[in-house]
Amino acid sequence: MAIIRAIKGVKDIPPSHIPKWSVAEGAAHRLAQSYGFKEIRIPIFEQTELYVRSIGGATDIVEKEMYTFPDRDGSLLTLRPEGTAGVVRAFIEHGFANDPTCKKLYYIGPMFRHERPQAGRFRQFHQFGVEMIGTTSPQADNEVISLLWRFFSSLQLPGLTLEINSLGEPSDRQGYKENLVLFLKAKLDEFCGNCRRRIDSNPLRVLDCKVPQCRTATEEAPKLIDFLGPSSKDHFDQVLAGLDTLSIPYTLNSRLVRGLDYYSMTTFEVSCSSLGAQNAIGAGGRYDGLFQALGGKATPAVGFAVGLERVLLALPESIIPDPKPWIFVAGFGQQGSQAGFALLDSLRSHGMIADTDHNASSLKAHLRSADRLSAPYVVILGDDEVSQDQVILRNMLTKQQETIPLSQASSRLKDRLLSPSVP
Numbered sequence: 044m045a046i047i048r049a050i051k052g053v054k055d056i057p058p059s060h061i062p063k064w065s066v067a068e069g070a071a072h073r074l075a076q077s078y079g080f081k082e083i084r085i086p087i088f089e090q091t092e093l094y095v096r097s098i099g100g101a102t103d104i105v106e107k108e109m110y111t112f113p114d115r116d117g118s119l120l121t122l123r124p125e126g127t128a129g130v131v132r133a134f135i136e137h138g139f140a141n142d143p144t145c146k147k148l149y150y151i152g153p154m155f156r157h158e159r160p161q162a163g164r165f166r167q168f169h170q171f172g173v174e175m176i177g178t179t180s181p182q183a184d185n186e187v188i189s190l191l192w193r194f195f196s197s198l199q200l201p202g203l204t205l206e207i208n209s210l211g212e213p214s215d216r217q218g219y220k221e222n223l224v225l226f227l228k229a230k231l232d233e234f235c236g237n238c239r240r241r242i243d244s245n246p247l248r249v250l251d252c253k254v255p256q257c258r259t260a261t262e263e264a265p266k267l268i269d270f271l272g273p274s275s276k277d278h279f280d281q282v283l284a285g286l287d288t289l290s291i292p293y294t295l296n297s298r299l300v301r302g303l304d305y306y307s308m309t310t311f312e313v314s315c316s317s318l319g320a321q322n323a324i325g326a327g328g329r330y331d332g333l334f335q336a337l338g339g340k341a342t343p344a345v346g347f348a349v350g351l352e353r354v355l356l357a358l359p360e361s362i363i364p365d366p367k368p369w370i371f372v373a374g375f376g377q378q379g380s381q382a383g384f385a386l387l388d389s390l391r392s393h394g395m396i397a398d399t400d401h402n403a404s405s406l407k408a409h410l411r412s413a414d415r416l417s418a419p420y421v422v423i424l425g426d427d428e429v430s431q432d433q434v435i436l437r438n439m440l441t442k443q444q445e446t447i448p449l450s451q452a453s454s455r456l457k458d459r460l461l462s463p464s465v466p
């Protein structure tokens with residue numbers, strides 16, 4: 044029978060990759076909590092309208108990347124393409140505004156976008172994201188960027204660049220858009236089909252197009268930064284000054300308009316030079332208008348999301364901790380195998396990691412198995428050892444063996460293996 048394969052762009056995470064995931068997820072939990080963020084778990088699928096209203100109808104995500112399907116009653120559902128919309132929906136729905144512990148939220152989990160799979164771009168990928176809700180303070184922008192930067196630096200990712208821009212308030216953007224559209228229309232023939240279509244529906248996105256001819260055509264385009272009103276400008280200046288205070292290096296990038304329509308004011312993106320074309324490892328910004336667009340009260344907010352697969356691609360091997368010491372129990376023979384099974388249980392109840400091979404019935408087969416599993420220690424327990432009330436502890440690296448009384452095996456091994464300096 045033909046085997047069934049996983050969907051294109053949707054990856055299994057095999058056990059050998061888990062240590063890297065644990066390092067990245069562990070750092071995410073630790074750092075987010077150290078900044079006062081609380082974890083939230085939001086649904087993996089929501090009503091389609093949530094994403095259309097938040098991300099915007101004229102974006103790549105909504106136009107062509109969402110996994111949307113009808114529920115049994117015909118209503119449209121979508122697998123979450125990102126986390127911000129769901130967090131804001133939950134915040135409004137549960138009245139988190141009245142709960143001071145729910146203003147700084149973080150999440151880790153899978154997202155789904157029907158993009159063309161390539162290195163670092165998947166159809167199911169994982170994000171670590173944070174959302175800081177309820178403050179317009181530029182220090183909130185700084186705090187969020189600082190957490191993002193510290194997350195990457197704590198993981199020793201090489202060649203990081205932070206790019207930053209301000210999209211201003213909607214009123215600033217209105218004046219800018221009019222100027223930009225005039226500029227773009229005068230060069231209509233120079234743009235790709237996608238950009239030509241977007242000039243009216245989402246002109247800012249034209250600045251972000253990766254097609255070389257479109258980039259050349261927009262080199263002299265008016266810059267949003269020149270259209271910021273006094274309060275947007277002041278906010279942006281304070282964010283930049285805050286980054287200087289925190290010694291976080293940045294580059295201004297007037298093309299950084301982001302692929303989601305909910306942004307206003309500060310936007311930012313971090314890229315990593317060791318990755319290829321998909322080098323954006325984390326991005327975010329302010330979205331002060333999103334709560335109202337989703338039927339809530341006007342509420343300012345700022346956040347980011349990190350692409351964990353990309354982080355893992357750039358993660359240095361040296362950061363992966365050595366596996367914890369564990370014990371392989373080689374019980375063989377009639378009494379040996381029974382005593383070995385009891386010892387296995389006792390080791391586990393003493394907090395140790397212990398395993399065996401139920402298919403091995405001789406010492407040779409056990410040792411072969413222990414070797415294949417790279418077991419650092421083997422406890423040997425045959426009928427002879429049982430009759431002498433002892434076990435043999437074998438260090439698989441040095442091949443040294445020593446004898447321990449069976450009745451004290453668990454406590455002695457615990458003292459040895461769980462102590463900071465394991466022999």
Ligand code: HAM
Nearest residue numbers: 125127164165168323324325326327328346347348350
């Ligand atoms: P985003 O820029 O769409 O922003 O995604 C954030 C990060 O997710 C990207 O920088 C990238 O690392 C990763 N990513 C996106 N698409 C893929 C993919 N197909 N495969 C692998 N990784 C991917 C957001 O999602 C916003 N919700 C961020 C945010 C939070 N803004 C405010 N709060």
